[in-house]
Amino acid sequence: MPDPRPAPVQPSPPGAVGALPAPPSLSTLPFAPAPAPGAGTVPVPEDGPGDGPAAESAGEGAAVVGRQSPAAEWILRGPSGLGTAGLRLARREEPAAPEPEAPAAGNPIPGLYHHPVPEPDPARVEEVSRRIKAWALDEVELYPEEWEEQFDGFSVGRYMVACHPDAPTVEHLMLAARLMVAENAVDDCYCEDHGGSPIGLGGRLLLAHTALDALHTTQEYHPHWAQSLHADAPRRAYRSAMEYLLQEAGPSQADRFRHDMARLHLGYLAEAAWAQTDHVPEVWEYLAMRQFNNFRPCPTITDTVGGYELPADLHARPDMQRVIALAGNATTLVNDLYSYTKELAAPGRHLNLPVVIAEREGVPEREAYLKAVEVHNELMRDFEAEAAAVAAACPLPSVLRFLRGVAVWVDGNHYWHQSNTYRYSLPDFW
Ligand SMILES: CC(C)=CCC/C(C)=C(\C)COP(=O)(O)OP(=O)(O)O
């Protein structure tokens, strides 16, 4: 099939930051010490919460962000104010539309610490939605006709545009969109409600993983493996999405992604093993499983989607790894909270944090749910504090941009869960 994509963007050398102009005098910015755990912000200054860049009033639970160090604010909320238009994360292929307020669709979970995002650019949403459907139908034969409504209801275009506002082109967004669809196809078709089962999951996941991490074998067996990558929708989707990713990602970015996907598959296996024996883990054990069965592979491609590269040695720093893990865990608990009623309604017992807290700590459903909100909030605040600390310790442009990309992904993920009323609805606890 003819390749409709524009010429690939040349990969940036390690440490480069693509079209990102450095924040002003980064090296001289006064980096405040990281806020203490549990205190994502410093106290709101006298001139009030309306003064901060992300201090819009957005309903109960929305974060009220006071003054942090300029670098921390730049990371967590982005540049704002007079003269900062040029500090947008990357030049885009088309003029940015004015950013309207976040839409009214869906309600945020009361008390959930989050940051509202601007409504994603509708022109980009429409184009990603069009291209992702064409890919799903024409390139990988992802789903039968009867699943079309669910595919559309997932709203992957809106999701990815909200999570990657700095993507320089629609094709960069498509890298994230294809992977998101492929990851959900594996979850749905191998693990969950579209024919999935814990039985035999390990074999299926391992063979699908070879679509991301190729088999190196003898000439006799190689064709069998190559053929297998076309055998079902999850493998077709993984193979194709990875092929596109490899056109943009550098070797260490690709390997980072493979590692994150191996983590994800390990998490699926633990969840499946517990389901098979109807075992409810302790709360900390559940949180360990959910750190692997996690959105992590999505925010960690933020640099590839943004058209730059966070060098491997900076990505591997233990403090950066902690930031990434905290972000992944907070985003994944957002899913547990927004998908709570959907999972209660599904056949069998579906583990999520409120369910596990209720069972293992012997508290009523409502109390368990509210405690899960608090667990999420603590992880969010720790993420923000640790991101600010990494920014202070290592204020390189690629580090700051990556941290900002992860923070924006966290916010976009919340926005998508809140606004996806096709998939999710809130319990009646307030
Ligand atoms: C996109 C991606 C890497 C997903 C991996 C893990 C995953 C499927 C989730 C974090 C979503 O959780 P869940 O399976 O509970 O999804 P729904 O609640 O059914 O939306």
Ligand SMILES: [Mg+2]
């Ligand atoms: Mg869920």
